[in-house]
Amino acid sequence: MDLHNTVFEVIDMRSFSNLWYWIGLAVLWSSASHWILGVPFDLIQRASRKGGAAMEDLEGLVRINVNRIHYIFTATGLWLIGIASFTLTMLALLGFYYLIEFCQAVFLMAFPMSLVTVLSAFTARRIRRQRPKGDALVRALRIHRLGTQVIGVIAILVTALWGMYQNLSIGALGG
Numbered sequence: 001m002d003l004h005n006t007v008f009e010v011i012d013m014r015s016f017s018n019l020w021y022w023i024g025l026a027v028l029w030s031s032a033s034h035w036i037l038g039v040p041f042d043l044i045q046r047a048s049r050k051g052g053a054a055m056e057d058l059e060g061l062v063r064i065n066v067n068r069i070h071y072i073f074t075a076t077g078l079w080l081i082g083i084a085s086f087t088l089t090m091l092a093l094l095g096f097y098y099l100i101e102f103c104q105a106v107f108l109m110a111f112p113m114s115l116v117t118v119l120s121a122f123t124a125r126r127i128r129r130q131r132p133k134g135d136a137l138v139r140a141l142r143i144h145r146l147g148t149q150v151i152g153v154i155a156i157l158v159t160a161l162w163g164m165y166q167n168l169s170i171g172a173l174g175g
Contacts, residue, residue, distance in 0.1 A: 014170070015105035016163035025159060028109060029152040032116055036141045036148070037124060038065035044145075048138045055134060062127065062137060069124040084114055101166060108162060112155035119147050 015021050034041050039061050047058035073080070088111055095103035123144040132140055 014166075015101050016166045021105055025109060025156065028113070029156060032113065033145060033149050033152060036145045037062060037069065037120055037127075039141065041145065044138055044141050048135070051134075059133060059137060062141070066124045066127050069121060070128055073121050073124075084117075088114060104162070104166070108155070108159040112151050115151050116148050119144065119151070 036044065039058065043054070043058055043061070047054040088107065091103045091107040091110060094100045095105075095107050123140065127137070127140055130136075
């Protein structure tokens with residue numbers, strides 16, 4: 001037996017039974033809930049507790065990131081929506097119609113992240129329009145983080161249930 005066959009026999013390369021997929025999923029959602037509109041959550045907490053220079057840093061960083069997000073969506077919004085829609089549709093068809101497990105796994109990561117992207121765009125637009133300062137800004141960012149976490153919890157639950165179903169059905173079929 002050659003090395004290639006041995007490695008693939010020892011390490012199951014299917015997505016939902018691979019430990020690296022689940023580690024990647026955890027890192028994805030951990031990062032998504034830590035970076036709120038490109039601002040680390042610890043800075044939001046520090047600004048909320050201490051105010052002063054930390055609040056000025058938060059307001060400046062949010063202003064920069066909100067303007068950046070606004071520019072990206074203004075300049076390339078329709079193209080981004082078209083490319084993302086095509087990619088998600090392709091992944092869904094390949095994954096769930098043609099039963100390619102890798103595409104299912106990628107779709108179950110990419111689709112919820114697209115919802116977080118839409119949520120970020122709406123939050124950035126609202127912050128740009130209302131220009132909240134101080135505690136109102138912190139509140140808006142915390143609400144955005146809560147929305148991201150709700151999407152993440154639902155996504156992880158659905159992914160875990162689908163992954164268990166896939167692993168059990170493949171196991172029942174004998175490989």
